[in-house]
Structure formats: C-alpha cells, structure tokens
C-alpha cells in the first residue's frame with residue numbers, strides 16, 4: 533500500500549502541471565444533492581472570471597477537468613477579443629442533463645459560486661438552460677444570463693446564433709467578395725439551442741443545409757421547416773457531416789472535432805461555427821491554412837452569448853447587445869487581414885490581438901480583487 537508521503541507530491545505536481553497558467557480550480561462536492569462540479573478560473577487580469585457552466589455525462593473526472601481547463605482558457609481570449617472587462621472561467625457539472633438535474637443541485641452549485649466571492653460569474657452552456665440558474669441565483673448574485681422575467685437578458689443562444697451568422701457573412705465577404713448567402717451550402721453539426729436558430733437564419737438567407745445531430749427530433753423539425761421555406765435540408769449520419777459537399781462547415785455541438793482525421797475528409801472552403809474549442813490542438817490551424825480552408829477562430833465567432841450576459845450587468849438592453857454582436861463581423865475581418873499580412877494562421881492572429889489587450893491592461897488593473905466594487909456591477 534502506498535503511503536501519503538509517496539503519493540501526495542506526485543499528485544499535486546501533476547495537477548499544477550495541468551493548470552499551467554490557470555489561477556484557481558475549485559472542486560465542488562455535495563453528496564446530499566449529488567453535485568460534482570469543477571470550476572476553473574483561468575485569468576482575471578481584465579476583471580472577474582466569467583463563463584457558462586456545462587453539464588455533461590463525462591466518462592471520468594479527468595475528462596471533466598481537461599474540458600473545464602480548456603474552456604476557461606478560451607473564455608479569457610473570448611472576453612479579450614470582445615473587449616469585455618471580464619476574465620476567463622468556466623464550470624462543468626458531472627452528470628446527465630436528462631436525468632441528474634434538480635433544483636437542489638443547482639442551488640448547491642450556486643453556493644459554491646457564491647463562495648468565490650465575486651471572482652466567478654456563470655450562466656448556461658451545453659446541457660444547461662437559463663431556468664437551472666434561476667435556482668443557483670437564489671444562493672448567489674454571481675449569475676449572468678437570467679431569463680427576462682428575472683431581470684436578465686434572456687436566452688443567450690439568440691445573440692450567439694446571430695454572431696455566428698455575422699461571422700459567416702464576414703467569411704463569405706472574404707472568400708467571395710459578397711455577404712450574399714443565397715444558394716450557398718452549409719454543413720451544420722449540432723442543432724441545439726444555437727445550431728437550430730442559426731440554421732433558421734441561414735434558411736432565411738436562401739442557403740441550403742446538410743445537418744446532423746444525435747437527437748432525431750431536432751433534425752425532423754428542421755427538415756419540416758426547410759421544406760416549408762422551399763430550401764433543401766439534407767440530414768446526414770454522424771461523421772458523414774465532414775464529407776458533406778458544402779461551402780462551409782459549421783460546428784455547433786462539441787469541441788475537438790477538427791483533428792487530423794476529420795481535416796482529411798473536409799472539402800469545404802471555411803470552418804465557422806459556435807462550438808467551443810473546435811480544434812483538437814491549436815497547431816491544426818496551420819494544417820487548415822495549408823489546405824486552403826479559412827478557419828474563423830471559435831472564440832470570436834461564438835462571442836454573442838458572452839456579449840449579452842456581460843451587458844446584462846448594466847441592465848438588459850437588446851439594441852445595445854445587437855450593436856455589440858454585429859461588431860464580431862469587423863473583429864473577424866481584422867483577424868483575417870492580420871493573418872494574411874503576416875502570413876500566419878488566423879488563430880495566431882486572433883491570439884496576438886487578445887494577448888496584446890491583456891498585457892496592456894496588466895499595469896492598469898492588475899489581478900481583480902472582489903473587494904473593489906466593479907463599475908458594471910449593478911446587482912450587489
């Protein structure tokens with residue numbers, strides 16, 4: 533049997549190695565409600581950490597930890613890219629969203645969020661809905677993204693889907709010299725909160741779609757919609773989506789789907805979608821560049837949701853959110869321009885812009901302290 537002195541140093545070294553530049557990881561365990569969650573705070577240079585909370589049936593704690601570390605880092609870049617006064621964080625709840633949810637579980641989660649004393653704000657992500665956080669909000673003010681009837685900005689997937697649409701237009705402008713999407717074809721992976729709304733926008737623009745989802749009901753609903761609008765919506769099975777003969781691939785489900793295998797199958801001219809962490813590893817951006825596939829960095833494309841929830845703290849205003857979401861179009865064009873000028877990947881160009889912003893702020897607003905009342909904080 534191993535003794536504590538043998539195991540402890542190895543374990544902690546491993547965990548700190550995994551954290552890399554992350555500031556803090558919080559493991560939340562509440563046997564009474566079954567809550568098992570991990571909150572990761574990546575960087576608070578720009579302000580308190582913010583990021584949605586994902587609920588997923590992870591195969592292991594390790595997998596959940598990997599996910600929350602990657603997602604929280606992405607939030608730091610997302611906030612910097614959208615020029616928000618927030619840093620990056622994220623939460624994951626380990627469990628099946630279909631069977632393991634309860635009001636008590638989300639209240640318990642709210643208590644853990646509250647214990648961070650303003651260092652972390654959260655709301656929805658994959659597997660969670662706004663109503664879950666109404667329960668959490670009973671325990672903490674640090675919820676961003678409440679339903680409208682609770683004084684929040686409402687469904688975040690609405691601005692997220694719009695942001696993806698503006699991004700697709702920026703990509704079309706770059707590739708074809710026009711934003712017109714009539715008769716363009718898109719392959720969409722995931723028809724959930726964001727993917728379905730985006731698909732509706734694309735149909736309204738006169739586009740045709742290949743779609744896949746693990747839930748057949750959502751596909752049927754979209755096929756019906758497409759036939760009603762006289763557009764083509766072709767369902768494809770699982771991995772066949774990578775080979776669909778579309779102009780652009782639009783990932784709106786899980787991360788890590790762009791890898792060595794899938795890149796070989798893609799025939800599209802661009803990848804632009806809502807999913808977080810689309811590239812399994814960042815160096816794949818170079819493989820895409822060499823293959824002539826324009827990659828729109830995910831954390832810029834999908835920033836509509838975070839734009840809305842952070843704006844909510846000034847009190848909700850749909851017009852202001854729309855204006856800020858439209859700015860995604862220009863942010864992407866700037867990234868594409870810089871990448872072309874410097875002959876670097878779009879990921880490198882986007883990261884450079886964000887890192888410059890964070891670095892520039894370090895001297896003025898170093899390390900957020902919750903004792904300072906933040907200027908946008910209207911609920912405390």
Ligand SMILES: NC(=O)C1=CN([C@@H]2O[C@H](COP(=O)(O)OP(=O)(O)OC[C@H]3O[C@@H](n4cnc5c(N)ncnc54)[C@H](O)[C@@H]3O)[C@@H](O)[C@H]2O)C=CC1
Nearest residue numbers: 659688689692722723724725726745746785806807808837
């Ligand atoms: N909701 C939001 O405002 C934002 C969402 N995102 C990201 O966008 C993605 C989608 O988010 P939501 O639409 O909110 O989530 P959701 O949970 O509502 O929808 C995800 C959809 O993907 C499907 N799906 C899951 N695994 C799949 C697979 N292997 N193949 C095909 N379909 C699969 C699910 O059945 C579901 O319909 C996630 O990666 C999320 O992190 C990013 C920014 C904001």
Ligand SMILES: O=C(O)CCC(=O)C(=O)O
Nearest residue numbers: 583584655656677688837
């Ligand atoms: O939509 C939200 O509530 C937070 C945004 C977020 O976590 C994300 O953009 O991934």
